[in-house]
Amino acid sequence: MNDTVNLSLPSKPEYVSVARLTASFVANKMGFDIEAIEDIKLAVGEACNNAVLHSGSKDTYNLEFRQNNETLSIEIKDFGNGFDFNNYHEPMLEDPQESGLGLFIIKALMDEVKIDTEEGLGTKIIMSKIVE
Ligand SMILES: Nc1ncnc2c1ncn2[C@@H]1O[C@H](COP(=O)(O)OP(=O)(O)O)[C@@H](O)[C@H]1O
Numbered sequence: 787m788n789d790t791v792n793l794s795l796p797s798k799p800e801y802v803s804v805a806r807l808t809a810s811f812v813a814n815k816m817g818f819d820i821e822a823i824e825d826i827k828l829a830v831g832e833a834c835n836n837a838v839l840h841s842g843s844k845d846t847y848n849l850e851f852r853q854n855n856e857t858l859s860i861e862i863k864d865f866g867n868g869f870d871f872n873n874y875h876e877p878m879l880e881d882p883q884e885s886g887l888g889l890f891i892i893k894a895l896m897d898e899v900k901i902d903t904e905e906g907l908g909t910k911i912i913m914s915k916i917v918e
């Protein structure tokens with residue numbers, strides 16, 4: 787099975803649930819269990835929140851959900867400001883903060899995460915998970 791779903795969403799918080807619902811549908815269709823589906827929804831929601839809140843983005847951002855046999859790959863791409871990944875520090879879990887957890891959560895919940903970001907050009911995050 788090799789299906790791809792593409793979405794273009796307004797860069798507004800209220801549309802993040804469309805991305806979460808789509809993630810849920812595709813993951814369910816591929817046979818992920820309920821716990822994994824919740825993890826995927828959470829990871830997608832965090833990446834979308836970042837695209838909406840941090841990118842200073844234009845009007846829309848894009849998502850692509852690719853099903854490749856047992857692997858679900860989700861790409862979230864904005865056309866905003868990007869950021870300096872060298873300045874990104876993982877959160878100190880012994881000193882928990884309310885913010886700064888999104889990327890950490892995404893990496894913890896997904897099997898593989900790649901972040902491509904360039905200041906002035908935008909950010910692309912590709913996350914994938916394999917059906918167990
Ligand atoms: N799509 C994005 N566009 C611009 N900056 C981003 C993007 N995603 C993440 N960042 C930067 O990385 C930081 C860490 O993101 P995250 O771990 O989700 O924590 P938080 O969103 O709570 O700050 C953000 O504060 C922001 O500076």
Ligand SMILES: [Mg+2]
Pocket residue numbers: 832835836886887888889
């Ligand atoms: Mg965040």
